[in-house]
Amino acid sequence: MAAIALSHLKKSYPEPSTGLKQAVLDIPSLKVEAGTHIALRGTSGSGKTTLLHCISGMTLPDSGEISILGRDITKLAESRRDRFRANHIGYIFQSFNLLDGFTALENVQLGMQFADKKIPPARAEDLLKRVGLGERLHNRPSQLSVGQQQRVCIARALANDPEIILADEPTGSLDPKTSAEVLALIKEITAGKTLILVSHETEVLAEFEINIDLTELNQAVPV
Amino acid sequence: MSPVKIVFKNMKLRLLSTLLTIGSVALAASLVIAVQTLERETEQGYTQTSVGFDLILAAPGSRMQTTLNTIYHLETSTGVIPGDVYQIALRDGRIDQAFPVFVGDNYRGVRVVGTSAGFIAEGEPRSGQPFQIAEGRNFERPFEAVIGSNAARRLGIGIGHTFFMTHGVSELDGDDIEPHVHDEFELVITGILEPSRTAHDNVIFTSIYSAYAVHYHAHDHDHDHDHEHNDHDHAHGHDHDHDHDHEHEQDHNHDHGEDHDHASHSHGSDNAHNHSHTHRHSHSHHAPADTERLNAMTERLSRQFPHPLSEYESRVSRLDAVLLSFGNQAAALQIAGMINMPTPQNPLLARNMMRDPFFAHKDELMAVVPAMQIQELMSIIGNAELVLRYVGWLVFIVALFGVLVAIYNTMEERRRDIAIIRSLGARRGTVLGLILLEAGFIVGIGCILGLAGGIGIVAATAPFIAETAGIIVSAYAIDSAQFVTLLTFVLLGILAGIIPALKAYRTDVVANLAP
Numbered sequence: 114m115a116a117i118a119l120s121h122l123k124k125s126y127p128e129p130s131t132g133l134k135q136a137v138l139d140i141p142s143l144k145v146e147a148g149t150h151i152a153l154r155g156t157s158g159s160g161k162t163t164l165l166h167c168i169s170g171m172t173l174p175d176s177g178e179i180s181i182l183g184r185d186i187t188k189l190a191e192s193r194r195d196r197f198r199a200n201h202i203g204y205i206f207q208s209f210n211l212l213d214g215f216t217a218l219e220n221v222q223l224g225m226q227f228a229d230k231k232i233p234p235a236r237a238e239d240l241l242k243r244v245g246l247g248e249r250l251h252n253r254p255s256q257l258s259v260g261q262q263q264r265v266c267i268a269r270a271l272a273n274d275p276e277i278i279l280a281d282e283p284t285g286s287l288d289p290k291t292s293a294e295v296l297a298l299i300k301e302i303t304a305g306k307t308l309i310l311v312s313h314e315t316e317v318l319a320e321f322e323i324n325i326d327l328t329e330l331n332q333a334v335p336v
Numbered sequence: 337m338s339p340v341k342i343v344f345k346n347m348k349l350r351l352l353s354t355l356l357t358i359g360s361v362a363l364a365a366s367l368v369i370a371v372q373t374l375e376r377e378t379e380q381g382y383t384q385t386s387v388g389f390d391l392i393l394a395a396p397g398s399r400m401q402t403t404l405n406t407i408y409h410l411e412t413s414t415g416v417i418p419g420d421v422y423q424i425a426l427r428d429g430r431i432d433q434a435f436p437v438f439v440g441d442n443y444r445g446v447r448v449v450g451t452s453a454g455f456i457a458e459g460e461p462r463s464g465q466p467f468q469i470a471e472g473r474n475f476e477r478p479f480e481a482v483i484g485s486n487a488a489r490r491l492g493i494g495i496g497h498t499f500f501m502t503h504g505v506s507e508l509d510g511d512d513i514e515p516h517v518h519d520e521f522e523l524v525i526t527g528i529l530e531p532s533r534t535a536h537d538n539v540i541f542t543s544i545y546s547a548y549a550v551h552y553h554a555h556d557h558d559h560d561h562d563h564e565h566n567d568h569d570h571a572h573g574h575d576h577d578h579d580h581d582h583e584h585e586q587d588h589n590h591d592h593g594e595d596h597d598h599a600s601h602s603h604g605s606d607n608a609h610n611h612s613h614t615h616r617h618s619h620s621h622h623a624p625a626d627t628e629r630l631n632a633m634t635e636r637l638s639r640q641f642p643h644p645l646s647e648y649e650s651r652v653s654r655l656d657a658v659l660l661s662f663g664n665q666a667a668a669l670q671i672a673g674m675i676n677m678p679t680p681q682n683p684l685l686a687r688n689m690m691r692d693p694f695f696a697h698k699d700e701l702m703a704v705v706p707a708m709q710i711q712e713l714m715s716i717i718g719n720a721e722l723v724l725r726y727v728g729w730l731v732f733i734v735a736l737f738g739v740l741v742a743i744y745n746t747m748e749e750r751r752r753d754i755a756i757i758r759s760l761g762a763r764r765g766t767v768l769g770l771i772l773l774e775a776g777f778i779v780g781i782g783c784i785l786g787l788a789g790g791i792g793i794v795a796a797t798a799p800f801i802a803e804t805a806g807i808i809v810s811a812y813a814i815d816s817a818q819f820v821t822l823l824t825f826v827l828l829g830i831l832a833g834i835i836p837a838l839k840a841y842r843t844d845v846v847a848n849l850a851p
Contacts, residue, residue: 171759171845192763199761210756210849214349222337227761269760 122177155327203270207282260291365786368728381807394657430667441501450547461532472527496626755848775833
């Protein structure tokens with residue numbers, strides 16, 4: 114069964130200067146089987162991040178279907194889509210998007226309250242220990258290295274034990290050594306889950322058996 | 337992590353701004369709470385203290401002055417009236433209770449009020465609440481005295497404390513550079529009253545005979561003073577028409593052996609004498625009882641004044657006023673009308689009026705209905721309080737705008753945080769709720785601090801009010817109306833949070849997330 118199935122997905126954004134809509138995504142079809150790890154590559158501006166936003170339900174496409182775990186999220190009301198995201202999708206950002214005033218532990222715990230699932234409170238601490246931050250639970254993001262911040266972001270994405278993980282250039286802000294460590298961690302920690310990892314780095318892409326070139330897949334023609 | 341924790345985290349992140357906003361709300365709330373408390377306490381203080389009496393008979397003059405002087409222990413007397421008025425009142429079947437009042441002296445700034453023992457035994461400082469003696473007993477002889485709770489605390493004196501009265505109703509009364517001390521007449525405290533939260537807590541009560549005797553005694557001692565206070569002439573050596581035999585002359589050779597310190601006018605239990613004190617006090621604020629001294633004084637006064645107290649009271653030929661209470665209000669109006677209205681021309685009506693036992697003193701008297709005076713006073717005070725209340729609310733509205741602006745101004749920098757929270761699955765409503773909760777917390781904490789501040793303001797001003805307005809205000813008398821006010825403030829605060837909350841609600845997730 115496909116964990117993610119896109120059909121005739123179209124997304125455009127208004128051009129800031131002219132106000133005219135500019136097509137960003139036009140994907141006839143894309144299926145990601147449950148439990149598979151795929152890498153999505155593409156040039157800058159090819160719509161990689163927009164695609165992840167659409168899959169996560171943070172933004173709606175202009176048209177088309179986005180079926181996640183058998184459910185077309187484009188048909189859901191925004192609040193139900195938010196809840197669906199909290200329950201089933203974990204998101205790893207390139208720039209981490211951690212809350213500055215919160216500790217590593219609190220950042221991980223934060224997302225746990227938005228899910229319907231009963232998540233044991235100790236899971237946040239366990240996850241941080243798994244990503245190697247057992248000694249940094251109470252450090253704020255500003256007190257962590259970028260690599261450590263990304264580990265917090267990874268732990269947070271897994272807090273609600275989602276079936277799907279979306280990783281948007283997770284190593285884009287890291288040095289090569291840290292990048293390799295983080296990538297290995299992501300692969301290890303998301304084993305058994307559906308992972309879509311967006312990257313333009315060949316070293317990262319080489320780590321994945323399934324590579325999809327979004328530039329080829331996306332038929333959007335800028336207006 | 338609970339929403340409350342998220343809100344507190346956010347507040348902590350902007351600590352200075354949050355504290356300043358809470359501070360402004362607290363100041364405004366404390367002002368409103370203080371005004372509310374003072375308004376209610378003032379009204380209760382004035383109305384409840386006055387309801388015990390239906391009519392005051394006093395010398396013609398200002399009705400307000402008479403009311404304030406006799407019931408609130410403020411101002412001075414309008415003059416003296418014949419003591420016979422009190423005796424007539426005692427005999428008059430229309431009158432339920434009659435209590436004489438004679439003031440003109442103080443002890444260390446605390447007014448000494450001469451009255452009957454019945455005033456303490458039967459009088460009600462508040463409607464339905466008679467005086468309670470916390471410690472000791474009522475005065476039973478001339479020159480015994482009971483002291484109000486506040487006065488005892490203020491002076492730091494207790495049972496057995498002896499003292500001399502000083503002429504004048506307050507310590508710095510009139511132009512006295514060296515106030516005249518009635519050092520021929522030593523008084524002793526026999527009891528301490530329970531707080532009644534009325535002006536009576538601020539004074540010392542003694543027999544009217546004691547207060548009268550120090551002013552109208554006929555001793556042949558030298559007095560160079562020419563006191564005009566309260567129109568009480570010092571009639572030393574005058575030819576009085578009262579026929580008492582000067583039994584009140586006190587024996588100053590009592591056996592305490594201590595050196596009387598007339599400069600301080602007191603023989604406190606802390607003087608040099610070495611009595612073994614019996615501590616039998618229930619209040620920690622006033623001095624412990626000096627039982628030995630009390631017993632010695634009682635023994636001496638019993639020798640000097642062997643007759644019942646009422647007999648000495650009947651000798652009082654001049655007093656300031658008589659407080660009357662009636663079972664039948666019509667009788668009160670009848671007496672008031674007879675005294676205050678001119679004698680009718682109609683001989684039948686005039687003859688009817690002349691049958692009234694008070695008619696003989698009609699020209700020397702004025703009848704005052706204290707409730708009417710208090711109503712008048714409250715209408716004046718009420719206007720000022722209304723202005724203060726409006727000012728308080730205005731300040732609060734300004735503070736609420738402060739809450740709105742403070743939160744709204746942070747919305748720009750919070751957009752990323754809101755987007756992150758939403759990306760984790762928080763719904764728009766959740767974000768809206770978090771901001772409203774934050775506004776509610778800021779105003780709520782401000783209100784709690786404001787409640788404490790309001791209590792503080794009232795507590796700080798209470799002594800001043802007691803001294804100047806003659807009413808005891810309780811800072812801790814917070815009632816449900818104030819909680820309703822505070823709840824209203826919190827709701828208004830939450831309402832003030834709606835504008836920034838809507839901004840948060842509309843925050844676009846994707847546009848505000850860093851890639």
